[in-house]
Amino acid sequence: MEREPHQDDGQRVDPPCNDGRRTFCKGCIVAMAVGSGSMVGFPLVAFLARPQTLDLNKPLEIPLDRLTPGQAQYVEYRGQQLIVLLAQDQPMVISASCPHLGCNVIWDSGDAVFHCPCHGASFDSAGQVVKGPVSSPLRKVPFEVKDGKVIVSTEV
């Protein structure tokens, strides 16, 4: 490792250096750089993460005893209108958006149908098409019933 510099050949030669010590110092510098980088980087990444406690990211919970049979309840969930309907004692969650052009359908409790105010489509209480310029039923939203609550937690 240690070499004597050749001073007699007239050329400048770098003095001998201890490679082990230099590598150790370089390693320390890199370790300190990584350490201080992560001290800034970790809080930054954590701050920029989507906050889990935002209302927007929470699951939707509706107690069953707040639902009236034959009445549709409109709720907003992640920027969309959903309808929670208690029909034949079975809860059902559907999107309020008409599959034709996206107007919000209106529940008619007298006839037990959904009417679309824009182009006159109507759907029965299960969301199936009764009439109108539309071929697909109202979109069903997956949900689960737990502890007496209707819970929607998936993306819709």
Next chain:
Amino acid sequence: MRLVQSVVHGVFGWFDQRYNLVPLIEKNVTKKQVPCTLSWAACFGGLSLLTFLVQVFTGMLLLMYYKPDPAQAWDSVTFVKSNVSMGWLVQRIHAVGANLMIVLVFMHMARVAYYKIFRAPRELHWISGVVLALLTTMMAFTGYLLPWTQLSYWGAKVGTEIPGAVPVVGGEIVRWVRRGNGISGETLGFFFAVHIWVLPAVMVGFMLMHFAMIRRTGISRPL
């Protein structure tokens, strides 16, 4: 280690080939000559700049959640502090950093005044520096109102009363600063705009002048 080195050399070499960066870096950073008589006290100006950059950076992060509205301002700040991960840290760095920046600016000024660095040819360095110090205190004052707490409300109320002492036009200045007769949502919106855009933009302009003048005249050499 060797891989990192070769990647850094490769990327840096690509830019260096095109823009000949090595002499530029050597002249301004790695081989820059400064008087050996300078003490650590000469760092206060640079440290003021560093705290300014920290404030800009943490301010950007806080701006992602802040809502400049009397009904939502306090809630949004509380949300950052308690619900956003590491939000408490960013909010504290921004608030404590503001105090630290004022301390550093005044230490910088004290040193310049004590060593009489403000004399010719550096009068404009001092004048632009005083303007920057005033802008810094204005940054702190406008930022103080934004969390919309009792403390910030009354702080803004008392602070905006000060120009009322000006003869004749004082009352009009107070109403202009408050955007009305009292501290209201209008005041909050005005302070917010001034805090996040108007003052930082003006400050950056004065800083560039301040630094360009220092580069032109060179740093003052103590005996």
